[in-house]
Amino acid sequence: MRRLPLAVRRAELIDAAVRVIARDGLAKASTRAIVAEADMPLGAFHYVFRTREDMMRALVTEVVDKERSAALAAFEAQGSDTDLRSMLRAGLGSYLALLKTRPDLELAMLEVALYGVRHDATMVADQWQSYHRAAAEGLEKAAELCGVTWRQPIEHVAQSLISAFDGITLTWIAIRDAEAAERHMDFLADSFARLAS
Amino acid sequence: MRRLPLAVRRAELIDAAVRVIARDGLAKASTRAIVAEADMPLGAFHYVFRTREDMMRALVTEVVDKERSAALAAFEAQGSDTDLRSMLRAGLGSYLALLKTRPDLELAMLEVALYGVRHDATMVADQWQSYHRAAAEGLEKAAELCGVTWRQPIEHVAQSLISAFDGITLTWIAIRDAEAAERHMDFLADSFARLAS
DNA sequence: GTCTATACACCGATAGAC
DNA sequence: GTCTATCGGTGTATAGAC
Structure with missing residues (x-):
């Protein structure tokens, strides 16, 4: 639908993850919480990152x-x-x-x-x-x-x-x-x- | 079965929790992992502590x-x-x-x-x-x-x-x-x- | 008092519709 | 390419058997 380049989605997700971690703590930073913060569907997460650990590494x-x-x-x-x-x-x-x-x-x-x-x-x-x-x-x-x-x-x-x-x-x-x-x-x-x- | 005083169980659970956290990290220190480490049934945990957060506070x-x-x-x-x-x-x-x-x-x-x-x-x-x-x-x-x-x-x-x-x-x-x-x-x-x- | 069985929420990840 | 629906697993907590 939105057709954003992969790199942009990636950056937005990492940005959202940082906001969630800063606000609620790392323990609460689930993939669901992160995509909600980024206003994306859950599928977008695993379209950009293979696993949650991949994102954390990045x-x-x-x-x-x-x-x-x-x-x-x-x-x-x-x-x-x-x-x-x-x-x-x-x-x-x-x-x-x-x-x-x-x-x-x-x-x-x-x-x-x-x-x-x-x-x-x-x-x-x-x-x-x-x-x-x-x-x-x-x-x-x-x-x-x-x-x-x-x-x-x-x-x-x-x-x-x-x-x-x-x-x-x-x-x-x-x-x-x-x-x-x-x-x-x-x-x-x-x-x-x-x-x- | 074992009939241990509450204080002893409490100390054993906290001790087990520290071992689990040191070995596997706080994220892996679930109530199940802690009671397994302490060799107790899961029920013992909530018999001693009301919630996991109570234990963490202690x-x-x-x-x-x-x-x-x-x-x-x-x-x-x-x-x-x-x-x-x-x-x-x-x-x-x-x-x-x-x-x-x-x-x-x-x-x-x-x-x-x-x-x-x-x-x-x-x-x-x-x-x-x-x-x-x-x-x-x-x-x-x-x-x-x-x-x-x-x-x-x-x-x-x-x-x-x-x-x-x-x-x-x-x-x-x-x-x-x-x-x-x-x-x-x-x-x-x-x-x-x-x-x- | 002690333990087992289970309820129920949420997790990461994916299959398959569109 | 994108998203929804869902799977299998694990979490905390508790009800109820013993």
């Missing part, structure tokens, strides 16, 4: 990656005329802003990531590796702008930064204490800035 | 708390004749040892915590607050043993420490990179030690 690689990249993009360098500590702090702050506006989405991403660990641990590990690369690029650019250099291999700093992001995310989802998060980010900005000279 | 408060307390206990002060940095590093290291030996269990705890956020966010927030208190006690004892004092309110340091733990946990579950984890803990021990004088 969702993990495409959406979780996009989401985290957006977070790291927010982290990336803005104005140049500041010191490294302030720049790091601003990046962390804009990530917290993202957490505040869409906590449901971050919770969804976390549920999906844990699903990925259960079903294809390698896929999730690769995903995190790509965060490391993105973080390393951001850290390099920040150091350039501030005219400093990292005293440790930038990959190692990037790994610690991702772990710090992971902590901020999980802690925020658990207790949503804005003041504690701000203080913790002050601490992190100080600590990371000390790794450069 | 599991969140009792088990997740116990698990995290064990982690923080591992963190707590051991030998006295060292500096604060080494003591913090040792504590973090013993938590990583716990992650290494039972990654399935930590993944299970994380799944359960996210379930809790979806179904009773207050309960999870209270849980994290109790971690904060436990962490604060550990930090106080560590500072005493080293003859130093924290330059910031110990509650704030504890909040950051828990967030660091959260990050270590999530990162480990995602990529299980032991070397990166060790390096990150070196960085954390340095950074936290700087908060005392």
Whole structure:
């Protein structure tokens, strides 16, 4: 009836799936709930994806990656005329802003990531590796702008930064204490800035 | 037939539920799977718990708390004749040892915590607050043993420490990179030690 | 008090009408 | 190509036998 290209249907279904997971949780994201959200008949699902697991796999690689990249993009360098500590702090702050506006989405991403660990641990590990690369690029650019250099291999700093992001995310989802998060980010900005000279 | 006290059955069911979740994931932890693991008939489940959600609620408060307390206990002060940095590093290291030996269990705890956020966010927030208190006690004892004092309110340091733990946990579950984890803990021990004088 | 049998909703997936 | 109707299986929960 609607005659949409397969790629469009696919994107709409993944989009609908993310909305359902964010609103109701991964456990409630049945194929029926997803097609209802996308306003499609049930048959359309298995016309696009062979199985539900196929869709979840696509969702993990495409959406979780996009989401985290957006977070790291927010982290990336803005104005140049500041010191490294302030720049790091601003990046962390804009990530917290993202957490505040869409906590449901971050919770969804976390549920999906844990699903990925259960079903294809390698896929999730690769995903995190790509965060490391993105973080390393951001850290390099920040150091350039501030005219400093990292005293440790930038990959190692990037790994610690991702772990710090992971902590901020999980802690925020658990207790949503804005003041504690701000203080913790002050601490992190100080600590990371000390790794450069 | 077996005539066990209700409390014993209850404990056995929760224990079986944790094993199932650790082994197969929260999504597979149906009432049937749990009673099979506990070697009980299905009826026993609803004799002890009114609904599955009732059991999950009990599991969140009792088990997740116990698990995290064990982690923080591992963190707590051991030998006295060292500096604060080494003591913090040792504590973090013993938590990583716990992650290494039972990654399935930590993944299970994380799944359960996210379930809790979806179904009773207050309960999870209270849980994290109790971690904060436990962490604060550990930090106080560590500072005493080293003859130093924290330059910031110990509650704030504890909040950051828990967030660091959260990050270590999530990162480990995602990529299980032991070397990166060790390096990150070196960085954390340095950074936290700087908060005392 | 304990367990079996079963009710009933919903799941993923597909066959077959159009 | 698209959608409806339905299958087989599993979920939670309970009624009723013992």
